[in-house]
Amino acid sequence: MIANKEEAQSPSRESLPCSTRVYLSGSQYPDIKVPMREIALHDTHSVNGQVHPNEPVRVYDTSGPWGDPEFTGLVTEGLPATRDSWVHSRGDVEAYEGREVCPGDNGYLSTKHAESAAESRADAALKRFPGLKRKPLRASKGHPVTQLWYARQGIVTPEMEFIAIRENMGRAKMAEESRTLNQTSLEHQHPGQPWGASIPDQITPEFVRDEVARGRAIIPCNINHPELEPMIIGRNFLVKINANIGNSAVASSIEEEVEKMRWAIKWGGGYRHGPLDRQKYSCHPRMDFEELSRANRHGADLPGTGESQWACRGFDMGNFQGHAH
């Protein structure tokens, strides 16, 4: 999709009405900050003149750092590497020198191909961003560094507590109260038909760990994507969605691409980023906040800042090559 270059202000960064960003912190990991959107409500004015206040409503927020009005970032600089310390504190990864960018990373057959493309079209020239701040990381202790592996060892990671807070949103209280209240209460809820799912009254960090350990849920979080806000995909958690946005191979700047992504996450999707017109890559990030990846023609030229995690499709060669580095 083509964003309008003339737009001075990016509509994706305008907050939704009466909404503020709030953060909740963890108990096991006090430094984690789980984002939520809080919608302020007006008072109720009864016909008989009485006034009752209405509590604000908190909802799951997928819009990431860009959804926080306080956040001032540059797309060329990338996003804060929140998970960096989480990943390093586990003591099982090492940094290494990544290989040089090669033409194939950007969809070209050869250096010559890339050069002739750049000559024929001014806008096809790849921009290099000087802000590469990190070396790639990989496992160093001979064991997987996956959330699945930690979960099997009985370890509750910061990612797991983050997710527990994010998914929970006060549901324990509501589960208890909904059984005793009548329909006029805000906590009232119909019993569900979960078709055999094991949905608990409260999502605890331990429940997250257990679900991941048995393979019933996944936390997509490549160790090289420290900007991501952890989220979980599994049948006993809130249903997630993902959005694919296509950028044009003809013309699209980094700003335009990030703007499209912000637009999608503002309304509640994550996105998978792929040039749908060329059908080259098709990537599947989580539905949540995503920063622009090093996908496609920007190749590995983006600072190692912009990326969130990707899940790879086993059968899709393009994806695999694009994201297994």
Place this chain on the structure above:
Amino acid sequence: MTARRATGIVSRGGSIMAKWCLAHHQENFLYTHWDDICDIMAAYDISFSIGDGLRPGSIADANDEAQFAELKVQGELTQRAWDRGVQVMNEGPGHVPMHKIQENMTKQLEWCQEAPFYTLGPLTTDVAPGYDHITSGIGAAMIGWYGCAMLCYVTPKEHLGLPNRDDVKEGVITYKIAAHAADLAKGHPGAQYRDNALSKARFEFRWEDQFNLGLDPERAREFHDETLPQDGAKTAHFCSMCGPHFCAMKITEDVREYARKQGVSEEEVLSQGLDDKSKEFLDQGSEIYQKS
């Protein structure tokens, strides 16, 4: 298995791999090197989303032999990835009529040992190009309820072209609806809270709150203001659909208020009111239309 299909292989990755296999006369290298690939994934914590290159691309091909044969292979690959400590989810269809959707979920849960399922839609009919966010939103809501963990959105441009920003928003909101409807149906504690808060705002004519609690506050406001743009209308106890005298919610509110004043129950008020009206009606000669 796909030769007799109405629409063959419709997955891009699937068709590329099929072509590769034919060109090289070899099994899919991703399949033959699966364990090596898993080891790479494990060293970075990259999750697999195992693709469904043979998903049905039309209602005619739904739940066919090729599709389910592939799902069985997905189950095998899932287990091998788990053995090497890698996180996995499975991709699913595609185009499936409503009555064949649950079978997809049941088989996936069984064959892939409850690994998260992630489906594209499914689209429940093929007859609505331009509206496939709706044809697929129906299928997405259903399979989400049955246990699908993630729904891949579809925009109005599906099958037709590159989505623009409005299409992206339309698709995202459609899928938020599907996902939330599924959460409600599954009975996630607290899922209904936002519905209740919005309904309360609606019932109390807190228009601004009704807009703001919605998934798309901008559209809600825009639609309302199309006919009643005045500021005063944001607190008015009616909208332009039924007008000021026939708003059901307003009438209910009046009944409740009357009951409070009289110290009787709503049921009594209603029956009393009906008796009064009935008497009035009879007194006036049972004419339905009165001269004013």
